[in-house]
Amino acid sequence: MIRVELPPHLRILARVAGEVELHVEGSVTQRSVLDALEAAYPMLRGTIRDHVTQQRRPFLRFFACAQDLSHESPDAPLPDAVAMGIEPFLVMGAIAGG
């Protein structure tokens, strides 16, 4: 199982508490994880990445294993610890300041 941690607003929107667990077929990448997330929680479509371009929304970041993966290719494999369910894939709202 892949573990995904969502920011509080998206947990409320998806009506989940705590982490989300997802089954991902094949290679574990940002794209396959987000595909599985949006399939399980359709209300999240468009909130993390654009409907059409599939690009990450500018004020969101993707972290895992103490690394910022936001600028990695969406098709790059995620760290083994994420693929094995040891570490969560974190979707973070960027700090806005002010």
Next chain:
Amino acid sequence: MSGVRVLVGTRKGAFILTSDGRRAEWDITGPHFAGWEVYHLKGSPVDPNRLYASQSSGWFGQMIQRSDDGGRTWEPVSNQFTYDGAPGTHQWYDGTQHPWEFARVWHLEPSLTDPETVYAGVEDAALFRSADGGQTWQELSGLREASGHLWQPGAGGMCLHTIVLDPRHAGRIFVAISAAGVFRTDDGGTTWRPVNRGLRSDYIPDPVADIGHCVHSVAMHPSRPDVLFMQKHWDIMRSDDAGDSWHEVSGNLPSDFGFPIAVHAHEPETIYVVPITSDSEHYPPDAKLRVYRSRTGGDEWEALTDGLPQSDCYVNVLRDALAVDTLDACGVYFGTTGGQVYASADAGDSWAAIVRDLPAVLSVEVQTLP
């Protein structure tokens, strides 16, 4: 006894205020969608329990929420607003062409006849329609095709913020865009034309151009759909021929700058505005919060002050934050950027805050319940 439901959109969520027909005591629920901007929410005139809400965030983008129980529970519906075909470009602040980019939904206008049909006015300016309760959205792209390359944003973005459905002429819709002007379709949204003749805006190169006027709000009384009232960036305007021509009715107002305009529910010649000092000072003249009422369809205005702060008041009232109920006497409601919602149960003669200290109010809509 009939009742009233006031739908309030704010910078940090939505609030719903309800009262019986006396409109003296209010129950408040919310925040719904806490922490999100709620630009607008509105109920279907056919089914008052069917509500639509525009929920947005700089982080997570746009959501549309739908309720079938008057706002007790909500269900997210589609947030996919995809411009029809190649989006093209519009004018940018520096005069160059800029690609059309969806930002948010400013206004939701449910159909007068079908609770499943709802229109959405969006930024960058375009009109969308859903015929399945918000599950899918289609752009009425004839609006942008007519003249969209000439439109340009105002300081608040290039938004389609006003949608007025004509109850008598099937297929006639008016929309207003900042800073482009008013547009009308007579065929249900396939073809559109600008209806801005008579507007004069000294802040654009040609003050009487067809396109480029910063219209802030347009209101109509359903019994006289050919008569329109407009609060423009500056000037209160009136049309008696469905927008084909406009003339100014600012009259004796202390300032004719402002954002909202509304029509009394039972008196089509009685209209309301909330003057703001200027385009650079978005607060009431003399720091006195005054609603102005004209019982003559404009030109002659009286200040309504009873119950409103008359000193040290520096709030604004935004374009969608003034509304009326249809009880007798007509109730009038408005919300401020200071978080107050004021209500009058006597057509504006006296006012009281029905809630204070909300986040900045973006919109106020009122439903009169059976």
